[in-house]
Amino acid sequence: MMSLRATALVAVVLSVIAVPWLQAQDSTAGRPTAVMVSGPDVGRRAPTFRLPWANREGVGPADQPYDLALDRGKTVVLAFYPRDFTSGCTAEMKTFAAQYDSLFGPEVVVVGISTDSLETHTRFASSLGLPFRLLSDPRQEVARRYASNDRSGYMRRTVYVVGPDGKVQYRNTRFNALDPSQYAELGAAIRRSRGG
Amino acid sequence: MSRWWLAVGVMALCVLGTRRAEAQESGIAVGSRAPAVVIKDLDGKPVDLGQYIGRKPVLLEFWATWCEVCKALLPRVRAAHAEFGDRVEFFGVNVTVNQTIERVRKYLDSEHPPYRTLYDDQGAATRAYEAPTTSFIVIIDRAGKVAYTGTGATQDLATALRTVTAQ
Numbered sequence: 001m002m003s004l005r006a007t008a009l010v011a012v013v014l015s016v017i018a019v020p021w022l023q024a025q026d027s028t029a030g031r032p033t034a035v036m037v038s039g040p041d042v043g044r045r046a047p048t049f050r051l052p053w054a055n056r057e058g059v060g061p062a063d064q065p066y067d068l069a070l071d072r073g074k075t076v077v078l079a080f081y082p083r084d085f086t087s088g089c090t091a092e093m094k095t096f097a098a099q100y101d102s103l104f105g106p107e108v109v110v111v112g113i114s115t116d117s118l119e120t121h122t123r124f125a126s127s128l129g130l131p132f133r134l135l136s137d138p139r140q141e142v143a144r145r146y147a148s149n150d151r152s153g154y155m156r157r158t159v160y161v162v163g164p165d166g167k168v169q170y171r172n173t174r175f176n177a178l179d180p181s182q183y184a185e186l187g188a189a190i191r192r193s194r195g196g
Numbered sequence: 197m198s199r200w201w202l203a204v205g206v207m208a209l210c211v212l213g214t215r216r217a218e219a220q221e222s223g224i225a226v227g228s229r230a231p232a233v234v235i236k237d238l239d240g241k242p243v244d245l246g247q248y249i250g251r252k253p254v255l256l257e258f259w260a261t262w263c264e265v266c267k268a269l270l271p272r273v274r275a276a277h278a279e280f281g282d283r284v285e286f287f288g289v290n291v292t293v294n295q296t297i298e299r300v301r302k303y304l305d306s307e308h309p310p311y312r313t314l315y316d317d318q319g320a321a322t323r324a325y326e327a328p329t330t331s332f333i334v335i336i337d338r339a340g341k342v343a344y345t346g347t348g349a350t351q352d353l354a355t356a357l358r359t360v361t362a363q
Contacts, residue, residue, distance in 0.1 A: 087265055087329040087347075094262070095294045178258065178291040178327050179319035 039147025039158075042171060046078075046162040047145040051113070051135040054121035066111060066135050068162070075169075075193040076162040077110045077186075080148035080155045081177075084116040084124035084134075088157065092177035097130050103187045105194065111135050113142065114155055147173060161189050169193045223332055223345045224325045230254070230336040231324035235289065235314040238297060243314055245287070245321075250340030253284040253360040255333065255353070257311065258322065261295045261303040263330035268349035270309060276353040277310035283361045286311035289321050291330060338363055
């Protein structure tokens with residue numbers, strides 16, 4: 001007869017095996033699924049990375065990728081999002097652009113990050129007139145380090161604010177692009193980061 | 197025997213917990229109780245959805261003036277309202293992000309959507325219903341439970357509305 005503790009242990013082990021299997025059965029294209037990793041928490045050092053970029057004017061030089069380490073000393077907003085030209089992402093990026101001055105200000109660096117190609121990024125940034133760069137992370141390597149990757153092939157919508165000291169000052173791992181209160185919360189975090 | 201039930205219970209909780217995490221961008225779960233949030237209308241008057249939820253079927257559409265998909269969905273919403281409008285309460289929840297109330301009024305004047313428009317400037321409904329995107333439709337049955345959720349321009353609203361009005 002198994003003890004109560006052994007029974008519970010077996011249950012947990014079975015759950016650990018069963019849950020990823022169930023997720024795999026339920027992983028449908030275009031519908032983000034769970035990612036059970038944490039990413040850097042507030043107060044922890046933000047992982048540095050380099051990624052190719054594009055803006056509304058075109059694709060950035062291949063030998064000059066965006067490098068987070070070079071922005072040490074500035075407040076940086078990393079906005080991971082699922083896909084260019086989709087409704088939620090359009091809402092988020094349009095709002096960032098429309099409220100750029102009040103939300104971020106001139107000394108804050110904003111970058112959007114998705115799996116889209118640089119060419120798609122250019123078309124997206126151009127269509128919305130985005131005043132910031134979009135980075136391409138097709139294999140979700142950087143997204144994985146920020147717990148923003150997803151097996152669906154599209155990133156999860158998350159926002160990180162990295163302070164001038166290179167540490168995470170704010171993060172929202174469930175950023176809802178349609179919720180006005182989340183932009184207000186982000187704006188407050190940026191003001192705190194800038195010491196305002 | 198009871199230990200096996202304990203094991204099953206632990207597994208079920210783990211699986212349910214994971215499925216909850218999956219819901220980040222898919223909206224409120226079908227079968228869950230619809231939140232009775234209070235949202236303002238365009239004149240700033242509070243509208244308590246609790247006055248309708250649990251009393252009659254309700255359709256909520258989360259929309260925006262800049263949402264092309266919402267515009268493409270409008271004929272289906274109009275058709276649904278024409279068929280079920282006498283038995284179902286239709287609300288259009290404007291998500292307010294990146295648009296002004298003036299622009300919303302202008303849109304309503306030109307498109308005449310068949311629902312009562314609410315202006316979710318605090319994001320209360322967006323959060324409560326976990327609206328993942330505009331064109332997100334939630335249909336709530338007479339008992340106050342979410343019977344249908346969907347997004348996109350080609351949603352089959354009639355089937356869901358036929359079900360909730362037949363109950």
